[in-house]
Amino acid sequence: MNFTKKNHQHFNNRSVVSKTLKLLAVMVLVLTLSAFTINTDGDGYKVGDIATDFSLENIDGNKVSLADYKDAKGFIVIFTCNTCPYAVAYEDRVEALNKKYAGKGYPVIAIMPNNTDVKPGDNMEAMKARAKEKGFTFPYLMDKGQKIYPQYGATKTPHVYILEKTKKGNVVKYIGAIDNNYKDAEAVTETYAEDAVNALLKNKEVKTKETKAIGCSIKV
């Protein structure tokens, strides 16, 4: 009788141990997953990561996704807006990038990431007006609900992500600035974004993969 009871207890202990182990395993899994989630939220993409596609409203009212561009070899994704002086300083250069590279398979996809309640000057009407005034030939999309820019890890406008289309998905190849002189396009000595696309078009390694520049914080 005693023996059975002991044995029963022992069995109980074992089941407690296995339950605890299971719980621990679940906890570790949850912690690991949440650690990864925090990581993507905080840092966004690094060079080599696969970038998410999206379906965002363009200034012409249509939804635009990267997947729509069947013939593209990649993309020049630029988080930009109407109201940031740095973004404005680069408007003509962004248009020039699209004119130069869309035909070669690297179209510019501009995404406006700001909360338009905070920055009414960046609302859809204002985006349409700006695009018309400047004659933008690239899509100018609204990150409605601000779901896309945090995944990319954009922190400011302008913020460039150059993606290469591969079988695995759109791989991030360059993150940063357009060039090294916001003030004067004539005085530019390093054309970071162009250099990256040129290298990709020649199937070469992008030399300068990341650059930094001052920009306007994305308004949440």
Added chain:
Amino acid sequence: MKHILFVLLLSILSCKNETSGSETVESKDAVTEKIEEVIDVSDIDFNIYDYDGLEPFINIKDDKVHVVNFWATWCAPCVKELPFFEHINENYKDQNVEVLLVSLDFPKDYEKKLKPFIKIKDLKSEIVALDDTDMNRWVAMVDKDWSGALPATIIYKGDKRQFYEKSFTQEELETELKQFLK
């Protein structure tokens, strides 16, 4: 007459600030444009540096706590938190705290926007302007974790140093500062 206009503009500007948060660059530009017509800025002066010129000011080895804020007149969250830095400058002077406001306004705006802004807001903290286009070089030199978004702030004392790529409330800024006052 000039005086009345000045007071009038000041009140317009302060009303705007009370309801700020949703003010647009455009409306602020409109106000600044009006200011430049009436405000005499001949008494406003600041030094302009490239990064190498600025670097000594953000690496002073003494027993003071240095609060360095990177801002610009066109940056709405920067303008919103400026009074908190002014408050620190005013109220923590006797505790060996120094504030430096580093403006990243574009050089073409120094006379028309930055100087009138400094005058109207009556900024008392030390102000310098940073004009250096090679941002890829110096942004990482200010701090390796800085993505380049404004506003940004460094608080340091000797070798103890903390970098913030964020906006502050007055309470948050004082909490951070107090870590350096212990």
